[in-house]
Amino acid sequence: GWCLRRRTRCAIAWRHPEAITVPVEEASLAIAVITGALTYDRHNLHTTLSDHGLAPNLVIDPQRTDHAETLAALTRAVRLGLDTVGPHARGDRRIRFDGLLTNGKALIAPGQANDEVMEINEAIKAASRNQGFADGNGLKGAWGAHMTTNRFTTDAAIDTAAHLVDALHTVPRIGDSIPTAIDVGYLAVSPEGFQYTTHERFPLTQG
Numbered sequence: 001g002w003c004l005r006r007r008t009r010c011a012i013a014w015r016h017p018e019a020i021t022v023p024v025e026e027a028s029l030a031i032a033v034i035t036g037a038l039t040y041d042r043h044n045l046h047t048t049l050s051d052h053g054l055a056p057n058l059v060i061d062p063q064r065t066d067h068a069e070t071l072a073a074l075t076r077a078v079r080l081g082l083d084t085v086g087p088h089a090r091g092d093r094r095i096r097f098d099g100l101l102t103n104g105k106a107l108i109a110p111g112q113a114n115d116e117v118m119e120i121n122e123a124i125k126a127a128s129r130n131q132g133f134a135d136g137n138g139l140k141g142a143w144g145a146h147m148t149t150n151r152f153t154t155d156a157a158i159d160t161a162a163h164l165v166d167a168l169h170t171v172p173r174i175g176d177s178i179p180t181a182i183d184v185g186y187l188a189v190s191p192e193g194f195q196y197t198t199h200e201r202f203p204l205t206q207g
Contacts, residue, residue, distance in 0.1 A: 008060040008188040010053045010070055012078060012124065012139070013046035013196065014095065014117070014179040016147075021045045024109060027100060027171050028149040031107055034163050036154035040147075044196045047095060047111060047147055049121055049182065050139040060186040062199065073133055074184045075200045080131075081124030082182070082202060089116040089123075090204050095145050097174035102164070105152055109174055111145035117179075124182075151194075179204060 021042035028039040053060075053070060060067050082090075096112045113121070121141060129138030185198040 008186045009051050010060060010067075010074060010184075010186050011046075011051040011196070012049040012074055013183045013185065013187075014049055014145075015046055015181045015183055015201075016095075016177045017180050018042060020097070020174060020177045023172070024147060024149055024174060028107075031150050031164065031167060034167055035152065035160050037107070037150040037152045038193045040149055040194055044187075044194050045147055045149070046183070046196060047145050047179070048142040049124065050141045051187075052134070052139060060188075062186075071184060071186075071199045073128075073131065074139075077128035077131060077133060077139065078124050078182055078184055078200075078202055080127035081120065084123045084127070085120055089119045092116040093120065093179055093204065095177045095179065097147070097177060099173060100149060100168050100171050102168070106148055107150040107152075107168075109147040109149055111147065111177075113145035117145065120182075 024045055025040070025042040028041070028045075031037055032039045052074065060071075062068050062071060092114070093116045094114045095117055096114075097109045100107055100109055102108075125139045125141055128134070129136060133139065181204055182202045183196070183198045184200045184202075185196055188195045188197065
């Protein structure tokens with residue numbers, strides 16, 4: 001499958017506190033014991049605000065001029081976007097996570113972003129358009145405020161799938177996250193798993 005080929009993509013990501021990522025990491029590792037799956041640990045779990053530069057076999061190298069320019073442009077978009085939102089958006093940001101769901105290819109924690117998170121998302125996307133990013137189209141954004149916790153590497157047998165469903169029923173509600181930062185970086189996919197490398201971090205503080 002696609003997840004076994006090494007590639008990377010640039011990504012702007014919401015980062016979560018350890019009170020959220022530690023139990024989700026534990027659930028990700030427990031799922032991998034039941035069935036073939038790549039896992040996310042607490043350092044790599046995130047909610048994508050927007051990715052950019054999806055292409056087969058792409059490997060981001062920040063030493064390359066074009067890749068460095070892309071990361072710098074994404075960094076500017078985040079900085080400018082955050083500068084345009086009021087302090088309430090930073091202070092009241094919240095993403096609510098319930099349990100885990102699977103579509104047979106991956107396991108995700110669906111999230112419900114509040115208005116403040118959506119305001120920040122839109123401000124960053126608008127900043128990217130105003131800079132002429134992606135030929136003026138700007139960042140596309142993500143399809144939802146979820147965290148991916150596993151990618152399955154094999155098709156599960158019926159009995160394994162049944163064990164997986166049972167395990168999902170035992171995962172406690174994840175709860176509300178007050179994201180700690182927005183990162184600009186890149187996510188690498190390989191047969192060993194996932195690795196998010198932070199290029200620039202924008203810490204978020206209450207108030």
